[in-house]
Amino acid sequence: MPQQTDRLVSLVEGYLAELALTPELGSLEAPMRHALGGKRVRPLLCLATGDAVGATPERLLPAAAAVELVHSFSLVHDDLPSLDDDRERRGAPSVWAQFGEATAILAGDALLAEAMRLALTYPTTAVARELIEATLAMIGGQQLDLEGSAELERLHALKTGALFTASVMCGVWAAEVPVSEHGPWRAFAGELGLLFQIVDDILDGDGYVLEVGEERARRLADEAAERARTRLAEIDADTSLLAEIVDGLAVRTA
Amino acid sequence: MPQQTDRLVSLVEGYLAELALTPELGSLEAPMRHALGGKRVRPLLCLATGDAVGATPERLLPAAAAVELVHSFSLVHDDLPSLDDDRERRGAPSVWAQFGEATAILAGDALLAEAMRLALTYPTTAVARELIEATLAMIGGQQLDLEGSAELERLHALKTGALFTASVMCGVWAAEVPVSEHGPWRAFAGELGLLFQIVDDILDGDGYVLEVGEERARRLADEAAERARTRLAEIDADTSLLAEIVDGLAVRTA
Numbered sequence: 001m002p003q004q005t006d007r008l009v010s011l012v013e014g015y016l017a018e019l020a021l022t023p024e025l026g027s028l029e030a031p032m033r034h035a036l037g038g039k040r041v042r043p044l045l046c047l048a049t050g051d052a053v054g055a056t057p058e059r060l061l062p063a064a065a066a067v068e069l070v071h072s073f074s075l076v077h078d079d080l081p082s083l084d085d086d087r088e089r090r091g092a093p094s095v096w097a098q099f100g101e102a103t104a105i106l107a108g109d110a111l112l113a114e115a116m117r118l119a120l121t122y123p124t125t126a127v128a129r130e131l132i133e134a135t136l137a138m139i140g141g142q143q144l145d146l147e148g149s150a151e152l153e154r155l156h157a158l159k160t161g162a163l164f165t166a167s168v169m170c171g172v173w174a175a176e177v178p179v180s181e182h183g184p185w186r187a188f189a190g191e192l193g194l195l196f197q198i199v200d201d202i203l204d205g206d207g208y209v210l211e212v213g214e215e216r217a218r219r220l221a222d223e224a225a226e227r228a229r230t231r232l233a234e235i236d237a238d239t240s241l242l243a244e245i246v247d248g249l250a251v252r253t254a
Numbered sequence: 255m256p257q258q259t260d261r262l263v264s265l266v267e268g269y270l271a272e273l274a275l276t277p278e279l280g281s282l283e284a285p286m287r288h289a290l291g292g293k294r295v296r297p298l299l300c301l302a303t304g305d306a307v308g309a310t311p312e313r314l315l316p317a318a319a320a321v322e323l324v325h326s327f328s329l330v331h332d333d334l335p336s337l338d339d340d341r342e343r344r345g346a347p348s349v350w351a352q353f354g355e356a357t358a359i360l361a362g363d364a365l366l367a368e369a370m371r372l373a374l375t376y377p378t379t380a381v382a383r384e385l386i387e388a389t390l391a392m393i394g395g396q397q398l399d400l401e402g403s404a405e406l407e408r409l410h411a412l413k414t415g416a417l418f419t420a421s422v423m424c425g426v427w428a429a430e431v432p433v434s435e436h437g438p439w440r441a442f443a444g445e446l447g448l449l450f451q452i453v454d455d456i457l458d459g460d461g462y463v464l465e466v467g468e469e470r471a472r473r474l475a476d477e478a479a480e481r482a483r484t485r486l487a488e489i490d491a492d493t494s495l496l497a498e499i500v501d502g503l504a505v506r507t508a
Binding site: 022024025026027028073077080082083100101102103105106108109110112113114116117120122123124125128129132133135136137139140141142143144146147158 | 276278279280281282327331334336337354355356357359360362363364366367368370371374376377378379382383386387389390391393394395396397398400401412
């Protein structure tokens with residue numbers, strides 16, 4: 001099974017490496033590509049969802065890449081001096097530290113716009129709608145963060161959970177799963193977003209950990225993982241790869 | 255005829271004033287609404303296009319508002335200290351001067367995302383696709399500007415012309431004009447974008463004026479207006495309102 005996730009991740013890497021950006025973006029290509037590092041968890045979830053319902057990865061790749069571009073957009077803007085003022089990201093200079101603040105603002109804008117262009121290559125508006133709603137939630141979450149909101153659970157649900165949920169649901173829409181079957185998928189996607197968010201908080205020592213303590217946060221994560229597995233089992237599809245990913249997310253340490 | 259454009263502009267004002275923003279955006283609502291000033295030229299063009307083909311304004315309003323939100327997004331980000339460093343916009347403090355830099359970055363992001371959400375309320379992906387392609391062109395144009403590019407004509411075509419063209423074409427798609435009839439519409443929209451761009455340069459004393467001188471720029475504007483009228487006449491629809499708007503744009507002084 002690790003081989004299968006490795007194969008899907010390398011498909012994502014190849015797709016992103018060869019992705020033709022809009023030519024009019026010109027010299028923004030370098031900062032945009034610089035921003036596109038990462039572990040590809042979100043696009044992997046999107047492809048694994050497609051895999052479960054028998055859709056080929058090729059059909060899912062534009063949606064998977066769109067989710068990753070939205071994630072990168074949010075990091076590029078969040079790192080800016082007036083926001084989190086982070087000079088480093090994944091052991092390298094952040095986009096603004098490397099290319100300047102103005103270019104980082106425009107590169108972030110361009111990543112979001114390219115994400116939408118990719119999501120709009122499907123015949124349905126639903127992939128793009130799912131993604132833009134998660135994006136709006138993320139932006140709202142970042143504003144709560146900026147205000148120093150004490151509503152940590154809500155803040156992290158918006159900043160982190162929403163895009164995880166969208167990673168699965170964009171896969172569901174792109175694979176053209178009938179709407180009558182979306183219920184259990186959306187329930188699973190919600191639990192998965194919550195799981196990722198709690199584990200993220202445990203690893204960063206914030207959010208849930210500050211609200212309920214590490215021990216209770218760990219228990220909440222286990223419960224979310226359990227509910228995610230239960231929801232998965234309710235789905236009439238071969239969800240074994242997704243179940244592996246849930247197990248991996250539940251015990252991840254980075 | 256001015257009454258008719260006044261009526262359409264007041265429909266846009268009413269729609270924008272009552273537009274329910276995504277609740278998760280929270281306190282970003284104030285800076286977003288602050289950013290939404292302006293003369294509504296772009297949404298007017300969108301509604302006048304719908305009017306020409308017999309579509310009700312109600313059907314066109316989400317597309318018209320989406321175009322205006324993209325325009326506002328670009329102004330909010332362009333005004334930022336690291337870009338144009340403009341403290342004023344339309345006689346009031348710019349968004350960053352009033353609400354701070356971080357909130358202005360997020361409010362700009364949110365305006366773009368809300369624009370896409372509105373464009374995605376149509377059954378077709380085409381409205382959103384038209385709009386995102388113009389947005390990508392604008393971002394590329396802003397990057398050229400940042401680099402101090404000497405290609406002023408291309409820079410202004412990207413920064414200004416593209417969204418004008420999209421204002422008409424979003425109306426065409428939203429009104430469900432058959433694709434077989436798009437040719438003359440797109441030709442008209444292109445000339446209109448060029449016209450607005452040249453007149454803008456004449457009023458600002460840059461772009462075309464710096465490249466070819468004011469007298470020649472004025473002649474190029476007249477020629478673009480003439481071609482726009484010719485293109486309009488080729489369209490099998492009641493384009494009298496659009497013809498009035500072209501006349502107004504050709505002689506505008508602000």
